[in-house]
Amino acid sequence: MRTLAGIIALLAAAMTIACASGSGAKSTATPRAASPTKAATAAASPTSAASASPQPTLAPPTAPPAAASTPVPAQPTRAVPPPAARPTQPPPPPPPPPPPPPGVTLDISADNLQFAPTTLSAAAGTTVTIAFNNAEQGVPHNIDVFSPSGASIGKTDVITGPARATVSLGALATGTYPFKCDVHPFMRGTIAVR
Numbered sequence: 001m002r003t004l005a006g007i008i009a010l011l012a013a014a015m016t017i018a019c020a021s022g023s024g025a026k027s028t029a030t031p032r033a034a035s036p037t038k039a040a041t042a043a044a045s046p047t048s049a050a051s052a053s054p055q056p057t058l059a060p061p062t063a064p065p066a067a068a069s070t071p072v073p074a075q076p077t078r079a080v081p082p083p084a085a086r087p088t089q090p091p092p093p094p095p096p097p098p099p100p101p102p103g104v105t106l107d108i109s110a111d112n113l114q115f116a117p118t119t120l121s122a123a124a125g126t127t128v129t130i131a132f133n134n135a136e137q138g139v140p141h142n143i144d145v146f147s148p149s150g151a152s153i154g155k156t157d158v159i160t161g162p163a164r165a166t167v168s169l170g171a172l173a174t175g176t177y178p179f180k181c182d183v184h185p186f187m188r189g190t191i192a193v194r
């Protein structure tokens with residue numbers, strides 16, 4: 001008896017469990033129906049949001065690129081002109097023709113222990129070069145030229161004749177420039193610059 005009653009109780013319990021599970025399945029089924037609707041609404045909302053969002057986003061991007069593109073080309077164009085101007089500038093520089101200062105060469109000889117000539121002349125501001133010719137065989141001479149104030153402004157080496165030497169005095173100011181032989185101080189002459 002007790003076993004039959006227990007079996008019945010077990011069956012009853014099983015029935016209740018089955019009913020509970022059935023109700024649970026029904027409860028789970030209802031949420032499934034509700035979820036599709038929510039998904040549909042969600043799908044609809046995203047489409048509307050996507051259509052609305054693209055329009056504002058498209059307008060801003062187009063405007064910024066145009067503004068950025070205009071400044072960028074302007075910089076390259078500004079950089080390009082300077083190089084073009086530089087090539088044009090080089091041509092003018094080549095005007096350095098050194099003006100050859102007009103010069104004069106004075107020929108002075110030494111022979112018989114005297115200069116010839118003893119008096120010479122040159123134009124003021126003219127570059128003066130002396131071509132010295134020691135024509136005296138076996139005798140050493142030179143020519144040493146002095147400024148009006150008495151300072152030596154140029155001389156040749158002492159050379160034994162026959163021999164030649166030159167000395168440049170540069171451009172001379174107006175005045176009288178004496179010259180002499182350092183070996184024979186009594187050998188004298190003058191250059192008059194006017």
Ligand SMILES: [Cu+2]
Pocket residue numbers: 110113140141142181182183184187
């Ligand atoms: Cu001399």
